[in-house]
Amino acid sequence: MTSALSHRGSAPGADRLAGPIRTCVGCRQSDMQSALVRVTAEGHGLCADTSHRKPGRGAYVHARSSCLAGAERGGFSRSFRTSIARDAVAGIRKHIQVMVKSEGSYE
């Protein structure tokens, strides 16, 4: 019998501690879910899902102005497969900026 211990299938990766990886719709870089803000589509609007518990399709974006700008230029629409009103994007952008500013980490 050959030993199966040589093939454990779990590569020693950094994501073991970091949790799930998501892709930012702004810069399209993958990052830890915890480093991204989850945004869900609600009707024709957008909602920042700070609790990460809202049902439905979610998009992830870094709380950075450059990433929010990228999301605004089409990232959200692409992710939600529907056109998102600019008002809704502007609203969510403001919401995220305020949210992150209060934590002192907005770039």
Ligand SMILES: [Zn+2]
């Ligand atoms: Zn990003």
